[in-house]
Amino acid sequence: MPIEIKMPALSPTMEEGTLAKWLVKEGDTVKSGDILAEIETDKATMEFETIDEGTVTKLLVAEGSDGVKVGEVILILAGEDEDASSPAPKADTAPAPAKAAAPQKEPEVAKAATPAPAAPQAAPAASGDRVKASPLARRLAEQQGVDLSSVTGTGPNGRIVKADLAGAQPGQAKPAAAAPQAAAPAPAAAHTPAPAPEGVPSETVKLSNMRKTIARRLSESKQQVPHIYLTVDINLDALLKLRGELNKGLESRGVKLSVNDMLIKAQAAALIEVPSCNVQFAGDNLIQFKRADIAVAVSIPGGLITPVVTGADTKSLSAIATEIKDLAGRAREGKLQPHEYAGGTASLSNMGMFGIKQFEAIINPPQAMILAIGAGEKRPYVVNDTLQIATVMSATGSFDHRAIDGSDGAAFMAAFKRLCENPLGMLA
Incomplete structure (x- = not known):
């Protein structure tokens, strides 16, 4: 068979x-x-x-x-x-x-044709200018040139809502609405992709499913999640010194720690220390996690993927280094399994290797925070009340203000800074 x-x-x-x-x-x-x-x-x-x-x-x-x-x-x-x-x-x-x-x-064509006979049914529902409609529906109707009296409302008590305008045909506007309609297309045009400038050599590249998803999710994040940004400067000299010493000891095992590995550990430890930031907003509830799973942003052809280091707070630096090397390698080859990039209680994005000094990352819902790491660079820095030259890195936390207050975010950033500047604390 x-x-x-x-x-x-x-x-x-x-x-x-x-x-x-x-x-x-x-x-x-x-x-x-x-x-x-x-x-x-x-x-x-x-x-x-x-x-x-x-x-x-x-x-x-x-x-x-x-x-x-x-x-x-x-x-x-x-x-x-x-x-x-x-x-x-x-x-x-x-x-x-x-x-x-x-x-x-065919259903799309049929759906588009359906409103035509529907209009006569809706006409008796209008009583003068007293048409029940939400403010958003009124604004969209004005922009599209749709007569609300010709639309059947499906909201409470027959109220016209945004969804009712989906199949409405333009050009049915009342005469009084004709004048505003001339200026109305401007807001609608903002959502329509602009054509390429004439005479400029170009090509049109079809978006991958991944790029479409990134565009949709990050747009939703900026529109729906109230972001708050907090930045600290961190002296990396002690962390870099410890990294060099640890790498000498791990050389025989073929393990080499990166600064990013140590930052993953520091972020996980800081989330456990400040549990009010290891959370997820869930409508009328707040989910508080007992473990720190760090999703690490990895650039791959055509997009971005975030493999997750599960339980990073309890793993050794060598284990984190080995795991993230394997995850990142398989991510670039497209060989990750779904459970290896799904979830995560918080994210880390490091653009320091590109020389980026500081940036603000967009939260990846449903997570409530992401840490953006800039480049470590030599800067004048006050150490023990004296001006010295130190390797300084800027780190910016983006927090979902619905779930995390500014003071809690500040406590997390302070803990992260302390762990990076006194890195033996993350090994204890």
């Missing part, structure tokens, strides 16, 4: 993905563990391996296809005892679900 290989869920939030590349072709024999395809999710581009064995008889989804739903059949295998050519005729009928994807546009 033919084996149907379906689009897998490669991340906890994945509902659909892009079949970026087939790594097999029709007629190939595969066994358990073989890589079938590269699939682009909202988090990363990952390899998809089979647990079945057989001969590939039909590839049902074309390479590069977007929006392939989780659970959709993408490939047909013939079992070991089957004639590889026999499932082919059946496979020709199998694409019906895939071809059915084309009519998905």
Whole structure:
């Protein structure tokens, strides 16, 4: 009997993905563990391996296809005892679900056409100018040139809300609204991508699922999460000295600590010391974590991924160094498993290696804080009441003000600074 290989869920939030590349072709024999395809999710581009064995008889989804739903059949295998050519005729009928994807546009067309007959039904609902509508719906209607009296409200007591305007047709505005309508398109245009300047050489690059997700999530974060930023300057000389001594001792084990490894440990220790910052805002509740899992930002082709060092507060520096080296390497190769980049109670983003002195990172919801690390550089610095030259680093914490007060954020930054300047404390 033919084996149907379906689009897998490669991340906890994945509902659909892009079949970026087939790594097999029709007629190939595969066994358990073989890589079938590269699939682009909202988090990363990952390899998809089979647990079945057989001969590939039909590839049902074309390479590069977007929006392939989780659970959709993408490939047909013939079992070991089957004639590889026999499932082919059946496979020709199998694409019906895939071809059915084309009519998905029909509901959109139908939906767009539906409001036309709806308008006469809504007309009697209007009574003069007393139309019940939310302020946002009124503003959007004015911008789009929609007559609210022709829209049926689905809110409380028939109140017109934003969602009711989704299928409304412009050009039905009252005569009185005609004048403001001329100026209204300006706000709408702000949400429409501007065309490229004429005469300038350019190319249009299609956004990956990861880049779309980054754009959506970070936009939502800045719009919905009230950020508060706190910056401290840290003298790194003691930390750099200890790092050099530890690396000499770890040389025989093939382990080399980076400054980032030590900062991960310091952040985790500071979160345990100031538990009011190791939290997550959850509407009417506040989730307080008993462990510090640090998500570390790693740049990969086409985007950013945050592998998580679980329980960093209890791990040794050598364990953190070994783990983050492995996670970052596999992240760049697209070989991380979903549980290795999902979660995290807080994040760390280090741009010091690029010479960035200071920056403010955007919180990655549902986390409530992220630490932005700048470059360590020689600066004039007061040490023991005397002006000296020290290696100084600026660190900026971004905090979700719904969950973390400024004083708690300040306490965390003070603890982080103290641990970095007295690094033996994080080893105790």
